[in-house]
Amino acid sequence: MKLKYLSILSGAVLLSVTSCKKELVDINVSPNGSQTAQPDYLLTAATKATADTYWGVANNLDASLLFVQYWAKIQYTDPDRYIYTNSAFQELWTVGYSKSIINLNEVIKIADAQSNTNYKGVALVLRAWTFSLLTDAFGNIPYTQAANIKQYVTPAYDSQKDVYFALLDDLKAAQTALNPSGKAIAGDIVYGNNIASWKKFANSLRLRIALRIADREPAKAKQVIADIQAEGGSFISSNNETAQFTYIDSPNQNPVSNLFDTRDDYRISKTIVDKLFTLNDPRLAVYAAKTQDATPQTYVGIPNGLLVGDASNLGFTKTSKPGTYFRAPHAPAVILSYAESLFDRAEAAARGFTTEDAGSLYEQAVTAALTQYSIGTADIAAYLAQPAVKYDASNYKKSIGEQKWIALFGQGLEGWTEWRRLDYPVLQPAVAGTLGGKIPVRFIYPGTEQSLNKTNYSAAVAAQGADVLTTKLWFDVN
Template sequence: MKNKKLYILAILAIAFSSCNKELDEVNINPNAPEIPQPDYLLTGTTKATVDSYWGVTNNMNSSLLFAQHWAKVQYTEEDRFIYSNSSFTALWSTGYAQSIAGFNKIIELSDAQGNSNYKGVALVLRSWTFLLLTDAYGDIPYSQAGKIKQFVTPAYDKQKDVYYGILNDLKSAQAALDPAGPVIVGDVIYNNKIASWKKFANALRLRIALRIADRDPAKAKQVIDEVQAEGGAYISSNSENAILKYDVSPQQNPVAASFETRNDYRISKTIVDKLISLNDPRLPIYASKTENAPQGYVGIPNGSTNSEASAIGLANSSKPGAYFLDAKAPAVIFSYAELLFDRAEAAARGFTTEDAEDLYKQAIRASFLQYNIGGTAVEDYIKQSGVVYNAANYKKSIGEQKWIALFGQGLEAWTERRRLDYPQLTASVNTVLNGQIPVRFIYPGTEQSLNGQNYKNAVSNQGADLLTTKLWFDAF
């Protein structure tokens, strides 16, 4: 009887195994590849990253407010810096779970398939992602990030080490990128043009060199010298801007998507007043006229209470300009204007022998041309006393004009203002940080529960997990 039972169990086991095998075969989609394709991964991961960078949480509801490019006309709590430890999860979760994981997979596939150009592009985009993360939070998981099989709870690297690590990654990207090498597809930034990716990689190296310039000027100069020694080129025109072009719904710009259903945001009074004082022809690009007569450009003061903003009114205040509200408006990752401002600053610091004033003027021209403003308007603008380059205070000249040129790029504008300390912005008395403007994002609350010891180590090294704790790069 015992042997008979075992025989029956054996028959059932074989039948069940056969059934499982048949089910496995049935469940295989013949149209879906077993191995992810780098082109699809590149498209999807790039878009997810840029959407987060340009979207509501990281741009409209935080950094654009901190930079006083935008303000809130309704539900003004964020404009008064009232946040919780769940307010800044989007950049962290997207950056690690989607962006870095996706770019790491592309690097793995490129090595397996022998296409170094996929690897180079993924390294550039992963470097940019890490840069966004460390600029916002400070110390972050870097060396152990994205290696889930090895490090379930990755350690945090110091911000200095993250910057230096990214610089090495970008050098590796330069070595991997070969315009004469294998072709790639799926590139929604540069349409598979490898030469443009090499220029973008160098632009990021220059950006990071200036990030560390107040802390380690020798290293900053070394980075710039290395790019020059390699014969590396930078972005050289607006046609080479690193941008993601959007389309009509459902592939529209995240800003446009938000305004389809909400009406919380207006342009800040700070930048409206600045543009008006300089008779800046970018004003009608950056801002819309009010709906009510007399129509004009009216910004909302940052940090207004709900009642104060309501008293000004939706129809009596300016939305961002139609250019930025268009479904197809591009998300700008790195512009030619920024590159020229960076070169001007590098020259002003003595890192290069270029003409800082001339590069500063070129940067302003490039910003105007980015919005198709040409002719005498730019030359008249540059001659104004409030715009003329001041070599004795290059941080003020470059900082103020760069802040204007970076309009809409909240994370970058906020970081540059923290670094250069210009323009000098004032927090509203209604804010909750005793007159201070946030200088970092606080870590997501989930880090305390899921990666607690490493979180505590980071706070011990960097300082309290507060909006007001200065990061390593922010020296002054």
């Protein structure tokens, strides 16, 4: 009898829960809100979210800018000494998947439903860029099952090789989808809805990723570049076509500007200041600010990875902050510049992937990098005439690597990746670094992956190597 009543009660509770669930679904529908996502809003949101984390504190200022010795820390120096927790790099992962990729996947879905191939093409390019940031930093990452939480709550990781190959396929598909004569789009805050510019960006990103795999898969890299040529495609061809996110006034100001409004713990690295001095590089006055107090050199960088006391003893007013250009509210977050596109073309030629003139493209790249900061033609000519700047065909990685490193100043993630790939410039580890004389060559996975996706996380570590800062990634050969 008790069992009978218990069964009736359980059934009543189940019906009640089901009923409540149905009622809650109805109650939580806003009568004033659209039930259909709008692709332009999703596109804007995904672009800004990615740019903010790409140019922001966790992945740029407190990590990659320090690793590649563009910036250094004058207080709170733990990051400059490579001391991190397993939550330090979570922002790139969380934003990349939950705000960027998931929104861009939705844009692609809507684009297919509306037969608007231009929305799809733009979303594929931005998604490829986001995935490339993730794999460049972490190595093996979820790709195939990514951002489909309804089907894959705990997504499996793909190998870095497979991710790069898939991104090249995605970008080829994007190139086909993008049609300047096709349907219009809105919400594009990179190129103002100019599809012709997106086609050039797509090809330039294909070239960048082709070179990522060039040391491992030269035949594939060469084929990608041949495909671009066969398609009659072109690359970013002027500084006006640089892919970048331009910020506006607070609260939508550049993340670097936002940080310097309340903090003063970053300085320019001595490594790059010394290099710019050696080359009489006119960008020194752009990259670095004058010291507040008069000093013999006017621009003073600090060594990376000092102990807190040693760093602060150098003096806040006697050391240089990064230049005002980079601390301005409207400073752009550069994604892929004209100069980088030329450097990449120069390298492709030097590797024998094309028949272009590597030396000429290299000089054009250096010129574009200087012109980007309004350096005059006479100063550019004098700079290029220096023996230390002239292109060395016998060691193209050194010539391109060193000048590309200078040109990518501010783009911490990209500068760090290119340093790992080309092995130039030669950098010395942090003074009081904690990695036994090594510089970080990857981010460690977020701690949440260990707790929430343990099986797939463990498989990725087993395949790739220990989840530490010194484990080299697949693309990083030497």
